[in-house]
Amino acid sequence: xxxxxxxxxxxxxxxxxxxxxxxxxxxxxxxxxxxxxxxxxxxxxxxxxxxxxxxxxxxxxxxxxxxxxxxxxxxxxxxxxxxxxxxxxxxxxxxxxxx
Numbered sequence: 486x487x488x489x490x491x492x493x494x495x496x497x498x499x500x501x502x503x504x505x506x507x508x509x510x511x512x513x514x515x516x517x518x519x520x521x522x523x524x525x526x527x528x529x530x531x532x533x534x535x536x537x538x539x540x541x542x543x544x545x546x547x548x549x550x551x552x553x554x555x556x557x558x559x560x561x562x563x564x565x566x567x568x569x570x571x572x573x574x575x576x577x578x579x580x581x582x583x584x
Contacts, residue, residue: 511535511542514563519570522563526572536563545572 513535514522522545526532531551533544549558552575559576562569 511539513539514565514570514572517565518567519565522565522570522572534563536561543572543574546575548573549575551575 511533517525522534526545527547529547531544531546533542535542543561543563546552546558549556552558555578556575557578558573560571561574562571564570
């Protein structure tokens with residue numbers, strides 16, 4: 486009985502570790518077409534994607550409802566499988582320097 490419980494705990498722990506490692510991995514925009522990246526962002530509301538390599542990532546958003554109240558939408562260009570693609574990100578508003 487103890488061996489069965491220990492085995493079940495070990496399997497659950499391994500499954501949890503494997504799931505958390507996969508959840509931490511970010512997909513890169515270069516493996517998708519532009520329309521696939523946009524569909525992913527639209528379906529989830531916001532997605533964190535690697536935009537250049539595994540160390541450079543951005544949180545792309547569907548619209549301003551995915552941003553903080555003080556943030557604005559900014560468009561960025563990212564590399565995709567067949568060329569560039571314009572995505573939206575949340576960004577701090579630019580300060581008004583005209584005063």
